[in-house]
Amino acid sequence: MAADLKATLTARYKEVERLWKSGDYQTLAKENYTEDCKLVYGDIQTGRDKLVEMCKEYEKEGTVVHKSEILDVSASPDGEMAYCVVRLESRKRDGTDAPPYTNLIIWKKVGGVYRVHLEK
Numbered sequence: 001m002a003a004d005l006k007a008t009l010t011a012r013y014k015e016v017e018r019l020w021k022s023g024d025y026q027t028l029a030k031e032n033y034t035e036d037c038k039l040v041y042g043d044i045q046t047g048r049d050k051l052v053e054m055c056k057e058y059e060k061e062g063t064v065v066h067k068s069e070i071l072d073v074s075a076s077p078d079g080e081m082a083y084c085v086v087r088l089e090s091r092k093r094d095g096t097d098a099p100p101y102t103n104l105i106i107w108k109k110v111g112g113v114y115r116v117h118l119e120k
Contacts, residue, residue: 006073009084009107012114017068025055033116034108040120062093071102082107082114 012032019028029048039045039054067089075082083106090098108117 002073005075005082006070006084009073009082009114010070012107013068013070013084013086013105016116017065020055021064023059025052028052028055034110037116038118040118063090063098065090080109081117 016028016032019025019032029051033048033051035048036046037048037051039050041054045051045054065088069087070084071087072085073082083104086103086105087100088103089100092098104118104120105116106118107114109115
């Protein structure tokens with residue numbers, strides 16, 4: 001089950017990453033995040049609209065993720081909630097490396113599909 005869960009969450013995360021890189025933030029939010037998603041970066045922001053705002057701010061800063069790796073995954077016994085720990089490496093607009101960081105994502109099944117419910 002762990003290998004299947006890792007494959008499932010990796011595929012979901014790659015879709016999130018693809019849409020983020022493409023700049024399609026509305027689709028990113030609607031298809032990959034719960035309506036009441038929580039974004040914990042400094043203050044806690046709630047909802048898809050806040051996600052879109054945050055994505056636009058990151059775009060202005062010019063920092064892009066160029067490499068990601070899911071390090072760990074686990075799910076609740078009923079499989080309705082899961083988490084993954086992702087290591088991210090980014091670059092700034094000028095080509096210099098930004099400090100790597102680790103992200104925690106809690107996924108919630110909605111309509112049988114894992115969607116991001118909390119991101120920190």
